[in-house]
Amino acid sequence: MTAHAALRALLQVALLVVLPPLLPGIVARVKARVAGRQGPPLLQLYFDLARLVRKGEVKSRTAGPVFHLGPVVGAAGALAAGLLVPGPGAPALLSFPGDLFLLTGLLAAGRFATVLAALDTGSAFEGMGAAREVTFASLAEPALFVCLLVLSRATGELSLSGVLGPALPAAWAQWAPALLLCAVALFVLALAENARIPVDDPTTHLELTMIHEVMVLDHSGPDFALVLYGAAVKLYVFGALLARLALGGTGRGILPGAVGLLAGLALFAGAVGLVESSMARLRLVRVPQLLVGAGVLSLFAFVLLVR
Amino acid sequence: MSLYIAALALLTGGAFAALGLSARPKLAVAVATGAAVLACALGLAPSLGVLASGGALDLSLPWNPPLAAFHLRIDPLAAAFLVPLFALGIPASLFGAWYLRPQLGRRGLGAFLCAYDLFLATLALVFAARDAVLLLAAWEAMAITSFLLVSFDHQEAEVRRAGLVYLVASHLGAAFLFALFLLLGREAGSFDLDAIAAVRGGAVAPALAFALALVGFGVKAGLPPLHLWLPEAHPAAPSHVSAVMSGVLVKAGVYGILRVVTLLPPPPVAHGVALLLLGLAGALGGITLALGQRDLKRALACSTIENVGILTAALGTALSARALGSPALAGLAALAALFHVWNHALMKGLAFLSAGAVVHATHTRDLERMGGLWARLPAVGALFLAACAALSALPPFNGFASEWLIFTALLRGAVSAPGAAGLCAALALTALALVSGLAALAFTRLAGVALLGEPRSEEARSAHAPGPAAWGPLLALALACLALGLFPGAALRLLAPAAGQLLDLPPAEVLASAGPAVRLGGALPRGVLAFLALGLALELWRRRQVRRRGQARAETWGCGFTRASPRVQYTASSFSQLLLSTLAPRLLQPRARVTPPRGVFPGPARFEQRVQDPAEERLFGPLFHATARRFRQLRGLQSGKLNLQLLYTLVTLVALVVLLALRSAP
Numbered sequence: 001m002t003a004h005a006a007l008r009a010l011l012q013v014a015l016l017v018v019l020p021p022l023l024p025g026i027v028a029r030v031k032a033r034v035a036g037r038q039g040p041p042l043l044q045l046y047f048d049l050a051r052l053v054r055k056g057e058v059k060s061r062t063a064g065p066v067f068h069l070g071p072v073v074g075a076a077g078a079l080a081a082g083l084l085v086p087g088p089g090a091p092a093l094l095s096f097p098g099d100l101f102l103l104t105g106l107l108a109a110g111r112f113a114t115v116l117a118a119l120d121t122g123s124a125f126e127g128m129g130a131a132r133e134v135t136f137a138s139l140a141e142p143a144l145f146v147c148l149l150v151l152s153r154a155t156g157e158l159s160l161s162g163v164l165g166p167a168l169p170a171a172w173a174q175w176a177p178a179l180l181l182c183a184v185a186l187f188v189l190a191l192a193e194n195a196r197i198p199v200d201d202p203t204t205h206l207e208l209t210m211i212h213e214v215m216v217l218d219h220s221g222p223d224f225a226l227v228l229y230g231a232a233v234k235l236y237v238f239g240a241l242l243a244r245l246a247l248g249g250t251g252r253g254i255l256p257g258a259v260g261l262l263a264g265l266a267l268f269a270g271a272v273g274l275v276e277s278s279m280a281r282l283r284l285v286r287v288p289q290l291l292v293g294a295g296v297l298s299l300f301a302f303v304l305l306v307r
Numbered sequence: 308m309s310l311y312i313a314a315l316a317l318l319t320g321g322a323f324a325a326l327g328l329s330a331r332p333k334l335a336v337a338v339a340t341g342a343a344v345l346a347c348a349l350g351l352a353p354s355l356g357v358l359a360s361g362g363a364l365d366l367s368l369p370w371n372p373p374l375a376a377f378h379l380r381i382d383p384l385a386a387a388f389l390v391p392l393f394a395l396g397i398p399a400s401l402f403g404a405w406y407l408r409p410q411l412g413r414r415g416l417g418a419f420l421c422a423y424d425l426f427l428a429t430l431a432l433v434f435a436a437r438d439a440v441l442l443l444a445a446w447e448a449m450a451i452t453s454f455l456l457v458s459f460d461h462q463e464a465e466v467r468r469a470g471l472v473y474l475v476a477s478h479l480g481a482a483f484l485f486a487l488f489l490l491l492g493r494e495a496g497s498f499d500l501d502a503i504a505a506v507r508g509g510a511v512a513p514a515l516a517f518a519l520a521l522v523g524f525g526v527k528a529g530l531p532p533l534h535l536w537l538p539e540a541h542p543a544a545p546s547h548v549s550a551v552m553s554g555v556l557v558k559a560g561v562y563g564i565l566r567v568v569t570l571l572p573p574p575p576v577a578h579g580v581a582l583l584l585l586g587l588a589g590a591l592g593g594i595t596l597a598l599g600q601r602d603l604k605r606a607l608a609c610s611t612i613e614n615v616g617i618l619t620a621a622l623g624t625a626l627s628a629r630a631l632g633s634p635a636l637a638g639l640a641a642l643a644a645l646f647h648v649w650n651h652a653l654m655k656g657l658a659f660l661s662a663g664a665v666v667h668a669t670h671t672r673d674l675e676r677m678g679g680l681w682a683r684l685p686a687v688g689a690l691f692l693a694a695c696a697a698l699s700a701l702p703p704f705n706g707f708a709s710e711w712l713i714f715t716a717l718l719r720g721a722v723s724a725p726g727a728a729g730l731c732a733a734l735a736l737t738a739l740a741l742v743s744g745l746a747a748l749a750f751t752r753l754a755g756v757a758l759l760g761e762p763r764s765e766e767a768r769s770a771h772a773p774g775p776a777a778w779g780p781l782l783a784l785a786l787a788c789l790a791l792g793l794f795p796g797a798a799l800r801l802l803a804p805a806a807g808q809l810l811d812l813p814p815a816e817v818l819a820s821a822g823p824a825v826r827l828g829g830a831l832p833r834g835v836l837a838f839l840a841l842g843l844a845l846e847l848w849r850r851r852q853v854r855r856r857g858q859a860r861a862e863t864w865g866c867g868f869t870r871a872s873p874r875v876q877y878t879a880s881s882f883s884q885l886l887l888s889t890l891a892p893r894l895l896q897p898r899a900r901v902t903p904p905r906g907v908f909p910g911p912a913r914f915e916q917r918v919q920d921p922a923e924e925r926l927f928g929p930l931f932h933a934t935a936r937r938f939r940q941l942r943g944l945q946s947g948k949l950n951l952q953l954l955y956t957l958v959t960l961v962a963l964v965v966l967l968a969l970r971s972a973p
Contacts (some may be wrong), residue, residue: 001654010548022868025751043382051701053852054856055856056853056856056857056858056859057853057857057858057859058858058859058860059858059859059861059865060860060861060862060863060864061860061861061862062679062760062761062863063863064681064682064759065681066681066692066758066759068846071843071849072842072849072959074841075841075845076838076841076842077838077842077847079841080834080838080841081833083837084834088446092833094830094833094837095830096822096823096824096829096830096831097715097719097822097823097824098711098714098715098718098824098831099824099830099834100718101338101710101711101714101715101718102702102711102831102835104740104835105700105701105702105707105711106702106834106838108699108700108701108743108744108747109701109702110749111747112696112699112701112750112751115751115755116692116754116755116759118762119751119755119756119759119877120681120755120759120760121760121863121864122679122759122760122863122873122875122876123863123864123866123875123876124759124875124877125866126863126877127760127876127877127881128877128881129594129881130751130755130877130882131877131881131882131884131885132885134744134747134748134751135748135885135886135890136746137747138741138745138747138748138886139741139744139890140744141740141741141743141744142737142738142740142744145714145736145737145740146733146736146737149328149718149721149722149733149736152718152721152722153721153722153729156722158715158719158722166474207866217864217866218863218864221852221856222848222849222852222853222856223849226849253445255321272425279375284885285889286837287411288889288890293663294735298733298775298931299737301731302721302730302733303730305732306725306729306730
């Protein structure tokens with residue numbers, strides 16, 4: 001490995017580890033500005049994490065070791081998934097044909113553990129959130145597969161780095177309508193997978209209406225820090241994929257690539273904030289329709305490619 | 308080959324020794340288990356040897372029955388199915404010895420042990436038989452011995468019913484197989500499979516032969532709509548028998564279909580597509596049925612339908628891809644399917660055995676009466692959780708490895724195939740993604756409701772942890788699941804000759820089609836290992852942090868509700884309710900009868916729910932009832948008088964003679 005490649009790998013890891021908590025900060029700032037408020041500092045999540053890490057934890061008497069599995073596996077799955085996401089102007093640290101299925105598998109493992117951790121508390125509300133989370137995820141997963149399939153078909157590549165790499169500009173030139181549909185579907189799925197409005201409201205205070213938040217009600221201290229951090233990394237993973245897709249591969253060298261990626265991530269977080277400012281949460285029964293809609297949209301994009 | 312014969316002899320000897328020792332049950336269990344374990348270990352060696360070398364072992368012995376020959380051959384395809392049988396046989400038999408301890412004084416235990424050892428022997432014979440008559444004889448013996456095993460608890464009406472359903476289904480399926488092999492044997496002039504393969508089925512229409520095999524073997528494989536016996540028989544049987552049935556017996560059906568495919572000319576696309584569609588229907592239907600079950604073992608049985616569906620879909624992909632002229636894709640899909648056969652045997656074996664330990668401790672199979680078992684049986688709980696994670700196809704377990712291969716095969720098809728074929732691959736991929744999402748729902752439900760939270764009944768509260776005699780064999784299975792998940796390359800290298808035999812491809816080419824990512828040290832294992840390492844590091848950090856900052860225990864946050872009780876926990880039925888009531892097709896929705904509380908001071912309320920299987924309610928139920936009604940009309944003929952019966956016999960004979968005379972006259 002040359003010094004250059006080592007430096008690039010280091011930069012990718014650093015971005016993956018350090019950057020994610022910034023995204024929720026941007027979302028919150030955008031929402032506050034649209035509502036005419038000052039809003040919390042951009043780095044609020046970093047402060048929160050530092051505070052939580054220094055705290056002890058309060059654990060339910062019902063819960064056992066599985067309770068800790070949720071935060072740990074959730075964060076580890078999201079970070080490992082982050083290794084598969086192409087970095088600034090370069091392929092991912094780990095890239096092979098079919099790596100998109102490893103990405104979804106890792107995210108699914110995190111979800112599996114989070115759901116079990118919620119059920120371990122024996123709380124009715126957490127059980128409800130857990131049931132909703134897996135039910136909606138079972139619909140989001142096929143849609144996500146079709147999205148990635150469209151990208152693969154349009155570029156003829158089988159790995160995420162290949163799909164979102166040098167082959168992308170040519171694919172945009174040839175298949176713009178299909179890729180646009182796919183990007184829209186992917187954005188909807190990013191909102192759903194990351195428990196944002198219109199699927200789930202991260203700021204709600206009513207346990208009955210929550211999905212993701214209610215599952216982690218009983219976590220505190222380092223556990224809760226891991227939950228928040230894992231969620232931020234997951235948002236980063238989806239944001240980075242979408243940024244690469246929308247910006248057509250984000251440049252060649254490290255520097256233009258990094259600038260492109262940061263700009264794309266900021267745009268993504270801004271878009272999430274705007275959606276959250278302008279929409280209400282959908283009724284629970286409408287959520288499956290939204291997810292199936294995203295799936296149908298991307299399937300339609302696939303048909304456009306096959307035609 | 309001598310090792311394999313020794314294994315068969317040992318199993319038969321153990322079976323009859325156990326029968327003879329019925330009066331001393333402890334010794335009988337020890338002898339039968341010892342024979343089974345030793346035989347499985349002996350049998351594993353030649354099977355792995357065949358796969359490693361890619362050759363075949365052949366043996367012909369003189370045998371008296373007409374038309375038959377005792378011709379055995381272990382070729383790679385047979386060995387690919389013998390390996391899971393012998394590998395699962397060892398832990399299942401050891402677990403069985405522990406599981407049967409409370410039954411030691413029971414009548415019929417000797418017969419049960421005898422049937423168990425014979426069951427393993429006949430299964431081994433089915434995979435190795437190279438003569439159609441021998442194959443059918445072993446097939447029927449396997450059906451009968453497994454029927455005896457299923458009916459072990461025959462005092463319960465439910466078990467008797469399950470046994471009956473299983474026996475009837477087996478025999479109806481076997482009728483199609485007799486027809487199939489009579490047709491093929493007549494063309495070849497011999498019932499030797501070599502002779503049949505040499506003429507490639509002769510004048511028998513391939514579609515007819517394929518359809519007969521699909522029905523006859525599909526009954527055992529649990530392909531829809533012939534899966535009815537599975538959710539009945541698996542919960543009724545003792546758990547170690549369920550494990551072998553679900554892990555291996557069901558695969559015997561898949562093996563049969565594959566064996567017939569190798570006898571016939573290369574199948575056209577339509578056959579592959581038929582398998583693909585059947586597989587997808589089974590996968591989607593099976594997992595949806597699993598979502599509604601309250602019975603732990605019944606839910607696992609439904610998941611067997613799902614997994615057989617997944618691997619059948621992969622086989623269908625392989626056959627279609629071969630017919631469409633892309634051997635690399637076909638090789639990858641076939642390899643993935645055979646790998647899934649192994650993985651499912653291990654993970655479903657683990658799931659059934661650990662479920663057996665749970666049922667043993669709580670004396671109930673009802674999920675709603677479990678809960679909080681992790682705290683009481685930590686070892687068994689952890690193993691059951693591992694099985695659930697593997698069955699949900701999550702890294703780092705083996706279920707993920709084979710599902711990754713199947714997905715990759717379909718992805719390649721969807722990206723490279725032109726037009727309709729590409730669209731089909733994309734739709735199949737979408738359906739399988741939905742299946743894996745639903746599997747996550749089904750298995751978080753099983754693990755979460757059974758193991759976690761507060762106990763939901765007195766039985767669960769007072770459950771006692773079993774000793775290492777129970778969970779030791781399971782630990783071995785769990786480690787095997789983990790090993791195959793982390794290092795799939797080794798298993799794929801062994802399976803390549805079998806996939807190659809199926810598709811007439813050289814094994815090296817099949818292995819190359821899987822790509823470098825799955826090899827030892829390839830990118831896929833590295834990604835999974837990175838995930839494990841990250842998880843371990845975060846867990847260590849978390850523990851250190853908690854040690855330094857302290858931990859307080861308190862009640863679960865009740866959201867303002869102050870009188871928490873185990874009864875407010877989310878139940879198994881409510882966990883899957885959102886999906887079943889809003890998204891599942893009407894046919895698969897459970898029937899619920901709700902009497903809501905009424906009035907200002909709510910009185911009693913009722914909620915009843917029953918899962919219905921459309922294949923039973925819409926297809927076989929009406930069919931069998933209609934048949935029974937027709938036959939009832941014939942009852943008038945049967946008066947019970949001997950002279951009348953003799954008259955019928957005479958008339959029939961005369962009619963047959965007249966018929967023969969008329970046909971041979973001109």
